[in-house]
Amino acid sequence: MLRWILGGREAQSSVEKSPVLCIGEEQPKNWFTELQVLKGHFDIVRFLVQIDDFRCASAGDDGLVLVWNIETGERLQELRGHSQQITAITTFTCNNEVTWHTLLITASSDRSLSLWDPDTGNRVQIISDLQSSVKCLLVLERLCLWVSGGEELCLWNKDFQLQCHRQNHSDTGITALIELPKNCIAAAMDKEIVIYRLTVSDSSVSVAEIRRLSDHQDQIRALINISDGLFASGSHAGELVLWDAIDWNILAYEHILWEESQANTQTEIRLGAPKPSEMSIQHLTTNGKLILAAVGSGLYVYNVQTKAVVAYRKVAHDSNVLHTMLLSDSELMSCSEDGSVRIWEIQDLPLPAEPASPGFFGMWNFSRSNKQSGPPSKKVMDIPNIRMLELTGDLIGHSGAVQMFVSFKENGLVTCSTDHLLILWKNGERQSHLRSLALFQKLEKKGGL
Amino acid sequence: MIGSPDVVAFTKEDEYGQANPDPWALPEEFSVPLHPLADSNPWAKTSYAKFTKDFILISEFSEQVGPQPLLTIPDDPKVCGTFDLNYFSLRIMSVDYQASFVGHPPGSGYPRLSFVEDSRVVLGDSKEGAFAYVHHLTLYDLEARGFVRPFCMAYVAADERKIMLQFQELSLRFSQASECLKAGNRRAFAKELRRKLQDLEYTHSVLQREEGLQREAGPQCMYSAHAVEKANELANVEKSIYEHRDLLRQISCYHRRPRRDPHAVTCQKCMTECLSECEELLDKYVKLANPFGYSEKEEEGQGHLDDEGGDEEAYEDDDEGVKRRPSYTPQLIKAKSAKCFDKRLKTLQELCDETFYEATLELLKETERSFRGDLCYLHTRRLDKALRRKQRVANFLFEEDLGDDDEDEVETLRPFCAVNHAIDGYILLNPPPIVLGPEPLELDVLEPPDPLDPASEMSHTQESELGLGESHLESSPSDQTLETQESSEETKGSFSSDKSGVGQSEKQQSLTSMKSEAPDPDSDLTPDPDHNTDLERESSSEEMETTAGDDEGDNGGDQTPVSLLEMVSELQASKEDECGGGNESDLLVPIDTACCMAQEGFLYEASAPDAMPCLLQSSHPQPSPTLVVNQEPQALLPLQDDYTVGSPCSESPATGLELPVGQLGDAVSRTSVEDGSDCTMSASTGSDRAASPLGYGRVVTLCQRKKAGHGALRFVRQYPFAMQALWCLLSGRTLVVLGADEGRVRRLVAALALFVPAPGKCGERVQAWLSCPFTLTDLQRWKLIGLQRVASPVGSSMLYSLSRYSRYISILDADQKTLRCPPYRGRLLANIADHRTYIRRGSTYFLHIQSTLCHLAAKAFLFTFTHHLHLPVSSTEGPEVVEGRRRCFLQEQLGLGEEDSQILLYLSQLITQQYLQPAAGSSAAAPCFSFNYTTSVLYKI
Secondary structure, eight states: OOHHHHTTOSHHHHHHHSOOOOOOSOOTTOOEEEEEEEOOOSSOEEEEEEOSSSEEEEEETTSOEEEEETTTOOEEEEEOOOSSOEEEEEEEEEOSSSSOEEEEEEEETTTEEEEEETTTTEEEEEEOOOSSOOOEEEEETTTTEEEEESSEEEEEETTSOEEEEEEOOOSSOEEEEEEETTTEEEEEETTEEEEEEEEEOSSOEEEEEEEEEOOOSSOEEEEEEEETTEEEEEETTSEEEEEETTTOOEEEEEEOOHHHHTTTOHHHHHHSOOOGGGGOEEEEEEOSSEEEEEETTEEEEEETTTTEEEEEESOSSSSOEEEEEEOSSSEEEEEETTSEEEEEEEEOOOOTTOTTSHHHHOGGGTTSOGGGGHHHHHHHHHOTTOBEEEEEEEEEOOSSOEEEEEEOGGGOEEEEETTSOEEEEEEHHHHHHHHHHHHHHHHHHHTOO | OOOGGGEESOOOSSSTTOSOOOTTSOOGGGOOOSSTTOSSOTTGGGGGOOSSSOEEEEEEEETTTEEEEEEEESOOTTTTTTOOHHHHHHHHHSSOTTOOOOBOOTTOSSOBOOOOOOEEEEEEETTTTEEEEEEEEEEEOTTSGGGEEEEEEEEEESOHHHHHHTHHHHHHHHHHHHHHHHHHHHHHHHHHHHHHHHHHHHHHHHHHHHHHHHHHHOGGGTTOHHHHHHHHHHHHHHHHHHHHHHHHHHHHTGGGSOOOOTTOOBOHHHHHHHHHHHHHHHHHHSOTTOGGGSOHHHHTTGGGOOHHHHHHHHHHHHHHOGGGGGGOOOOOOOSSOOOTTTSOOOOHHHHSOHHHHHHHHHHHHHHHHHTOSOHHHHHHHHHHHHHHHTTTTTTTTTSOOOTTHHHHHHHHHSOBOTTTHHHHHHHHHSOSOOOOOOOTHHHHHTOOOOTTHHHHHHHHHHHHHHHHHHHHTTOOOSSSOHHHHHHHHHHHHHHHHHHHTTTOHHHHHHHHHHTOBOOOGGGGGSSOHHHHHHHHHHHHHTGGGGGTTOOOGGGTOOOOOOOOHHHHHHHHHHHHHTTTOGGGGGGOOOOOHHHHHHHHGGGGGGHHHHHHHHHHHHHOSSOOSBOOOOOOGGGHHHHHHHHHTTGGGGGSHHHHHHHHHHHHHHHHHTTOHHHHHTTSSOTTSHHHHHHSOOOTTTOOSHHHHHHHHHHHHHHHHHOTTHHHHHHHHHTTOEEEEEESOHHHHHHHHHHHGGGOSSOTTTTTTEEEEEOSOOOHHHHHHOSEEEEEOOSSHHHHHHHHHHHHTTTTEEEEETTTTEEEEOOOOOSGGGGTSOTTOOOOOHHHHHHHHHHHHHHHHHHHHHHHTOGGGTSOSSTTOOHHHHHHHHHHIIIIISOOOHHHHHHHHHHHHHHHHHHHHHHHOOSSSOOEEEOOOOOOEEEEO
16 A cells, blocks of 8 residues: 555565554544644653553653643643653652642662652652662552662652662662562562562561562563462563462463464574564563563463463564553553554454454455464464454554553553653544533633634 | 815814714725726826825925925835925915914913814815825924924825725824824923023023122112113013923923824823923922022033034933933023024924934834725725634634734724834733833833834845846746736736835835836836837936926826836846746737726736736846836826735734745745755744745735635646645645655645645744655644655655654655545535636635635634534433534535545634633643544545
8 A cells, every 4th residue: 555655665674574564544443533742851751650640750761750731731840850861760649648649759870769749840859879770669558668679679668768678689680579468579680589578567667588489481571460369470581470479379381482373384483583582571461350461572462360361463563562551351552662552452253264364364464475374273273262463553653662651541642752752642532522612611701702 | 275175074173083973884994885986997086196106295384484395205206206295285284274373372471382183184186186194283393483383294195085995094093103203292392491491591690690790880870771671681581481481381281181182192101201301390490499500600601602503412412311411501592582584493303302203204104004005905905804803713724814913903002102112012912011210211222123124134135035036937837828827927026016015115225226127017008018118118218317297197108207116126026037928918908907907806906017027028138227117197006006915914024024935935936946955954944934835824915815826726727636635734634745856846835835724824834845754743733744755765764754654644746746645525625626627817716715715714613613513412412412413514514525524623623722722821732633544545647
């Protein structure tokens, strides 16, 4: 369709080697029909945090934290203070008073931590001169404490006083932290998951390491809570492990190897030696029932209950998938280094009688040779319950990798990217309705035109 | 002197303001004369006028020499041609319409200043073919008889109706000018009084001392003649002091007088300044109790300076400001005043404060500018404006910008002050700093910026543009039909005319004089072009000899010297445009002007320059120093029309900047490679913006309209998929015109720019030429982009961005003549994008487009503000019901299909955004960019 214009384009040729997924311009299920470009950052925007129903904060390599009103697209606050890139950001809700107040904690490469008030833009607290920069933050709201992880594990109270401090012996330091039941926290450290227990006495809190889980073969990239009794981790080698959150046993171990499914079609593998990152689990997300793993440039949906793969797509994007989200049990969204955000639907396979029909994988794979449609059909026979991921829409706007996105449900979606921009995607119809509402309100207020 | 029929019955001095007794009657400005030119040849009325265009005349009734003209605006002796200003001054000044009472009124010991309201009268001199709105005013002069100097300002035009119908406006503007003059005059008068009082007191003290000496000398000579004389003199001086003090008091309570004149609202600030100054003076001189106020040493000799020089010096000193007051040296007043005819009367400039005088002149110049054009033109423009002013909600979509209209409105409402009005206007925008400082110094500091300044700056650029035009215009496209070519050339000709015809002529004079004074273009209206050419040749060889007022006016051979500088550049442009157009004179068959009027209406103006180029071509390959043109008197009206277009807008600096821009854009669109090369990128730079084409926001003048319309028409006729392209623009889908040839791309963009809804005041939504990959923000900002196709790595990345954002854009490939856009199957645009349209003229097509778009905008307005189409009527209704109702409205009531509805939805969205904009106040928020996911198809020619 685009041939006429893509004619002599070299840039595309490399991409075209791998199957290009293109939904085309007709996307009836894609309701993001309006966008607003939010400018303000000067460097890669890496993090987005939802503050409340209408506000979100963005942070990135320029050390800026910007607070946005996603209803209007206005920039509400500009939190300046960090001199280097922001490495972690999280919200911190203190409800000890009558008012419910959400604050922001940021960590930066300048080895400082800051507490911000997004309402006023004030820097409420600051801790500088840390020994190392903090890579991840975890807020334990129940205990009114928060944990920073890097080369060392530090426990802070809500007043930014250091409660406890623990040196690590790993080179990589803590890359991810989650909270577990019974005052435990799990920290991902290279190939291991370390379980710490917090002992809270009247005046002091102490942290003790109680377990090291070293079942992963490669570096752990993602660590998430699934439910009260479950958590999951994903490694660079494509291992997805489901853990019991209480006794820390492995409940399930899934090694996602794209080659696995293609074992019968050796031709595929020879096409190009898969880079390690092709099966690296970049990101995990869950809704309690399903786990969505971003594996290389593909997506992998795993059912927690049945402990089986629900659907997968090896090539969901042209490049590594960076962030994913399950919108519902059947809808999910992913963003990638290729600069696009894609919306997927988990659909039942069509009747097995016609597995190779063009409608199977959609028109975008149509141009490929017939054998390409082979693997899924084989998979169908292997795992009878498998469903497929159908691309229902894509959002194109960023000119760089889309680092992250945050969904505000019907209010829209915010994406951030290496092109220094944030884009606010909205439902055009809803917005138009809201504008009409505002128009008639104003009309009424003015008492006529 | 003036026969009574000549005084047009419009002396609304007293009953002014009751002009509109019936509140329900159609306002004057909306009433269209049913048969404006029904009775006779429309040009007949002007046939006697010996001046070529309207001008403003300031005259004085001098007590020494009687009525005399002082100056004209434009300040060019050739403007009034052979028109006898002296005679006309005599006529307009011969009756004292102000009926001022001067001198000592009974019962008052002191001479009184006459506070006379201005009078407004319309006078005519049918023999001369001149009619004038005459505004009489009196200024105060201490040395003048009765302390008053009668002046008048007259707007002189050949068309009586024009003056009659513009009476209100003229009256308003002249009142403003008059108030400004009078305010300055009061200040000057107060200063003069102060000096006089100083002199008198000094004299008084000297006399007193002399008297004292005499008294000392001995009682025997007490009653000598000399002593009596001295005593008398002293008494006289004292009386004079009292008189002058009273005058000072009178002048200082000037403002407390009730004014009958509704226009005579003076600036509060000036008033305060003047008042405080006067009071200061009053305070100072109210106490004659100390007659020896001046120290002895001052008397010692300094007092006897040369009268003239001292006066001069004192005057100058005074002008510097109050702070230098002590430097004034009082002089001895001679007992006998100089003879009436010996003394030099003060000039108008001296009578008024310099600042005020300048401001008044500016005001009058502006007035002159805004009244250019014939009645028809002025009338329709005013009508148009008045109507559009009521349509603020939706008129941003397709209407040209009203420009300084807001300002106009404000001006009429608030007390006007020409001196401070620039500052005041500023204050309106930025409320805080209002300093009512009484220091006159402030005035000097806060000199109003000269409104013509940008213009003067621009004249250089214009010049260069003209030069530029010279290089480009030879390559006039050959693929046009004869007809269209003609119209394009018309456009070009008059295009430049309005650019320069906006009163920059004064400043341009030096420049234009280099370029020679070209003949009047309306000569083509004469029945015989050939004859015309001959005459012209003759006259040009004879240089200025014909100027001396040949009075053959009646038989059409009136060789009035024409020096319309405005015409010059126009002719330059058209001449350059017209290489090899000599045969076109065939087109210039003798034209029955009335017939033309009937056909073309007031848009007719531009067939005038059509002919000129070839005439010029044949006779003057080189611009000759001075040309005199055979001018058909009947041609006056179209001529005026020609140089008028869009003049009122030109005052605002913004528009002033825009006008030459059109010229540049025009030149550029004629395949200018050199020019385009420097504006490859950065749409924000001035030059680039300058080169951007005209959207509605920019189409200021008729000729620009015509030009734009012609471009659009050509596009529609050339491309069968024009309808789809227009649909893209109107439905808010960004259209990218892709091409390797800049000229072609720019031309296409210029043609399409007309269809960009809400193009912004300077056409911000249009980017005529871009040679780098665009981003999403660009798509959001621009709705029409001209994109360079390059075969290089840059090009590939550009193509990449094209394909990447292909869902948001439509691509018109100018080289391959293809259009890639969603399919359009609607019928709405078939009307304006008819491939086989019968419309041949740009102006016609422009009006056609405009009416269609207006219609659309009206529908969009209706749609936007119909409550039940957007919101549920009752709480039980779901969004589906509303949706259904909306669809029903669009499809059944408006008869719009799916794609046509999109146009309306987009326009409605724009209206909504515009309406909500001020309230939301969210300038920080980025604009929204709406789109939808539809497949595109490729249209080929």
